[in-house]
Amino acid sequence: MRINRPSLYAAFGNKEQLFRKVLDRYANGPLAYFDKALAAKKARDVIEQILFGAADMPSDPKLPAGCLMVQGALACGDAAGAVQKETAARRAASEVALRRRLQRAKRKGDLPRNADPAELARYVMTVLQGMAVQGANGAKRDQLRQVARTALRAWPKG
Numbered sequence: 001m002r003i004n005r006p007s008l009y010a011a012f013g014n015k016e017q018l019f020r021k022v023l024d025r026y027a028n029g030p031l032a033y034f035d036k037a038l039a040a041k042k043a044r045d046v047i048e049q050i051l052f053g054a055a056d057m058p059s060d061p062k063l064p065a066g067c068l069m070v071q072g073a074l075a076c077g078d079a080a081g082a083v084q085k086e087t088a089a090r091r092a093a094s095e096v097a098l099r100r101r102l103q104r105a106k107r108k109g110d111l112p113r114n115a116d117p118a119e120l121a122r123y124v125m126t127v128l129q130g131m132a133v134q135g136a137n138g139a140k141r142d143q144l145r146q147v148a149r150t151a152l153r154a155w156p157k158g
Contacts, residue, residue, distance in 0.1 A: 016082050016083070016086075019083055019086065020086060023086065023087070023090060027090070030057060030060070033049065033050070033053030033054075033056075034050055034053065034094060035097075036049070037049035037050045037053060038097060038098070038101045042105075042110055043101070043102055043105035043110045043111055044152075044155055046098075046101055046102075046105075047120075047124055047151075047152065047155060048148075048152060050098075050124060050128065051124070051127065051128070051131075051147075051148035051151055051152065052145060052148050054128050054131045054132065054135075054144065054148070055131065055141060055144035055145040055147065055148045056141060056144075056145075057135060058135045058139065058140060058141050058144065059141040091125065091129070094125065095121050095122065095125045096121075098121040098124060098125065099117050099118050099120075099121035100117075102115075102117035102120050102121055103117045105117075111156060112156050112157070114156075115156045120156070123151075123154075124151070127147070127148075127151045130147075131144050131147055131148070134147070
């Protein structure tokens, strides 16, 4: 960017504030598919859109492989505890939003009575995080879409 450290911090604050702004931009850009998916009519459509949205990320040449919310926490050391906490908090917030959406679906009869929205949200988030790691390791879009299809086969019927 050709600006010195004082100019960078004057514009963005400290490193942690800058990283939060980067995460905000990432959430409103490449990860916007997640919040958009939460508005789908049916719970299965929500999950399908989330999983295929994640699978499609590696095909975007403007994006590095993987997911900043996952890789950002994995790639830093002990000195970056604030980064790890911030990314963990954001991932947890996504899981909460998904769990709440699935709870609404269950109340409306869109999920079977025996379905546990918290377990389903945790499952989907775990699959997403695994897909992000696989994407960072070079998995292609088609491979990740197959993971998404496999995960969807485990979706409760009802």
